[in-house]
Amino acid sequence: MPFAMGPRLRAHPIGHWLSQVGAGVLSRRPPAALNARAKLLSTTAAVLYTENLTAHHNQDMEDPRYASSQMELNPLAAVSLINIHNATPSTKTFTFRVDAILSISKQADARREFKFRPGQWVELSSAALTNTKTRFSISSPPKQDPAYPQTQFSITVKDAFKNPIVKYLHDAKRFVGDGTQFHAQVGGAFFYRNLESCQSAAASSDPADASKVLMIAGGVGIAPLMSMLEYIVGQHVAGVLAGQHPSSSKKLNVTLLYSVLDEREFLFLDRLKELASTFSVEAGNPLVLDIQCFVTRYAIREGRVGCRHSSETVEQPPPTPADSSAVKFFYGSYITPRLLSDYFLNSGVNVDNTTVYMCGPETLERAVYAILEKLEYPMDRLYFERWWK
Incomplete structure (x- = not known):
């Protein structure tokens, strides 16, 4: 069976050898000149794969990640596309309206x-798209009051691989109200946990006591x-509106x-600037x-976490935006081990009162x-979403 490769791996010397092996042209033993490169094949393939995968395109339902997703407890709904927002040159946000509930599980605790x-x-799935099923992280927040059902939701998707639903949504001719019906069902064990189990921090003057x-x-x-x-x-705004005193x-x-x-x-950058200014320490x-x-494309390879190696000369970064937002920009920098170490060791953070959520490449x-x-x-306080699986 031919080896499935993306264009970048196909252009790589190892990729060229693999394609010939898959076609039966060469033996499965790599040429001596490629032996050193062959040792890095699994790492190279994994990096190239994660660069192209942006949705939850998981066909392996045996993945233990889904064991507690409780997807079977959530109803299947009919939804319609009602808005398309061009977020970046390669990424769009799609908003769907929930039209009807189609089926409900017979389990006693079914929603x-x-x-x-x-x-x-x-x-998401659609009969018009050969019933392909693809999972996307929801980028919009749920309603604060659980008594009210969701009437809509948004997903933010990068056009990066040949999935029928992704290609359909990113089609330049796509428009709202074209009549395509989708089915939607919620799942996933990756979600925000209210910090009720954390040490109480009400009215404390010690920064380390804050969750x-x-x-x-x-x-x-x-x-x-x-x-x-x-x-x-x-949640914070709801507390303020309910008359809860900040102290x-x-x-x-x-x-x-x-x-x-x-x-x-950058996605949601204007909103992030707004939030950072509104909820700064000074506020x-x-x-x-x-x-x-x-922004990592200006960075050299040393000290990086979870990014590609590069020994090439990099261009000079632009000046840091001179706006009044409280967002901190680091051009030519990665999320480094030192940065994470400083967060836990040098900033008075109580690790027992800290929860980590992570979503990104493998x-x-x-x-x-x-x-x-x-x-x-x-590690029981670390939650991560493996969208690259």
Whole structure:
């Protein structure tokens, strides 16, 4: 059977050899000249694969990640595309309206309304697209009041691989109201946990007593974390509107480390600037947001986490934006081991009071996991979404 490769791997000397092996032209033993490169094949293939995969295109339902997704408890709904937003040159946000509930599980604890938790995915399918099923992280937040069902949701998708639903949505001729019907079902064990189990931080003057959330995003992996972030902000606003005094509110510090290859690929940047300014340390709110954005294409290879190696000369980064937002920009920088070590060791963070959420390429996940292990972080407080699986 021919080896399935993307264009970049196909152009690589190892990829050329593999294509000939798959066609039966060469033996399966690599030429001596490729032996050294062949040793790196699995790593190279994994990196190239994660660069092209942006949706939950998981056909292996035996993946233990889904064991607790409780997808079978959620109803199947009919949904329609109602809005398309061009977020970046390669990424769009699609908003769907929930039209009707089609089927409900017979299990006693089955849900009868279309609802989701911040960070979960939705599986979309359509008879018009050969019944292909694809899972996408929901980038919009759920309603704060669980008494009200969701009437719509949004997904943010990069046009990066040949999946029928992705290609359909990204078609330049696509328009709202073209009559295509989709089916949607929510699932996923990756979602925001309310920090009820954390040490109480009400009315405490010690910054270390505040509950803390660390979010780490790579590329389009910001989508489920944005759902969480908006939900957290909504919780705070709901408390204020309910007349809860800031001094009696539970303190929560949220740090977002968001890395992209190119600054043109930043998603939700205007909203992140708005949130960072509104919930800065100086604002005096019980909720504090620290948002740090990294553009890696100007960086050299040393000290990086979860990014590609590069020994080439890199171009000079542009000047840091001179706006008044509280977002911190780092051009030519990666999310480094030192950055994560400083967060836990030098900033007064109580690891027992900190929860980490992560979504990004496989290389990012593995690197961060290794660093947290070295820091003896309680791994039961680490949640990650493997959208690259």
